[in-house]
Amino acid sequence: MSGLFSPIDIRGLKLKNRIVMPPMASYTGTEEGYITPETSQYYRARAAGGVGLIIIEHTYVLPSGRRHRRQLGLVSDAHAGLLRPLVDEVHRHGAVAVIQLTHAGAKATADVIGQTPIAPSTVKASSDEPAAAAMDAHQIDQVVEAFVACARRAADAGFDGVELHGAHGYLLNQFMSPVTNSRTDEYGDGPEGRLRLPLRVIHAVREAVGPELIIMYRLGADDGLPGGITPEDALKIAPRLVDAGVDVIDVSGGLRGYQPFEWKGEGFFADISSRVKTVCGAPVIVTGGVKSPATADSIVRQSKADLVGIGRALLKDPNWTAHARLEQA
DSSP states (O other): OOOTTOOEEETTEEESSSEEEOOOOOOOSOTTSOOOHHHHHHHHHHHHTTOSEEEEEEEESSGGGOOSTTOEEOOSHHHHHHHHHHHHHHHHTTOEEEEEEEOOGGGSOHHHHTSOOEESSSOOSSTTSOOOEEOOHHHHHHHHHHHHHHHHHHHHTTOSEEEEEEOTTOHHHHHHOTTTOOOOSTTSSSHHHHTHHHHHHHHHHHHHHTTTSEEEEEEEOOOOSTTSOOHHHHHHHHHHHHHHTOSEEEEEOOTTOSOOTTOOSSOTTHHHHHHHHHHHOSOEEEESSOOOHHHHHHHHHTTSOSEEEOOHHHHHOTTHHHHHHHHHO
8 A cells, every 4th residue: 555655656757755845935036037046945955855746836937927026937948047957956856846837817916017917807816906807819829828838948947847727716727717717708608618728728738848748737626615616526627637638636726725714624625636536547636734744644545645745844844754754664
């Protein structure tokens, strides 16, 4: 039976354990989205501590998709060039390196991007932000092209894979959710239309990077809002993502984010991930309040997920993985 420290193969790539550093924003980039020595140290410390898979934080694919100042970007070859030494360092410590690619859509910050945010429909991400503008066909094409260009840059930088951010109320999640997508064209008007853009991005990225790169998808499996995506919807969506070319489903929250206030305890997405795992035919990651090695190990042994993201506990202790191994010895 597999446990937390069992290796796992994904698309021919061997991970030394099931421990994942999830994509947690460090806010250490420059104003132009370049990494800094602080960024490198942030990831180097967790790689040296023994993590099996490191997912570099949400990285914007277009300037119009920036959520925060000092967020990382991958919008030029120069961005990719500066990332390569970091990837080499992660590899040197025996970890697999993936970068999360995202567009914030309606959640982009207007004063950061210098324009009105764009989204599937005219929606407001929050009461203190302006309403986003509904995207036209050209803007949708631009987003697809941007994900492809950034995936290619990630490959050039030496990353083992990319994660497409379809959770936490970001653009791909916005297209998928009935709450934020009221379009009546081919990119809305029912579940199939709302899924069109995420599937199109996956197909395009897979075609661009070929069979070698891992493609992961962070799935907002529960919007937690009336009329939004439910876990039952996620059970239908996840297999479609895998059929389109995704290798790993990373289960998280939808429009209400990675931890709605009433979701408490360790592994609060594990029940959903266990259900997704039974239907998607691909490895599944779950993150959500997991702090103790015993809980993480139990999630793997009970087949609730194949890999476990350790978030705040890993921020607090970069050597969490090494301590967990001693605890299990």
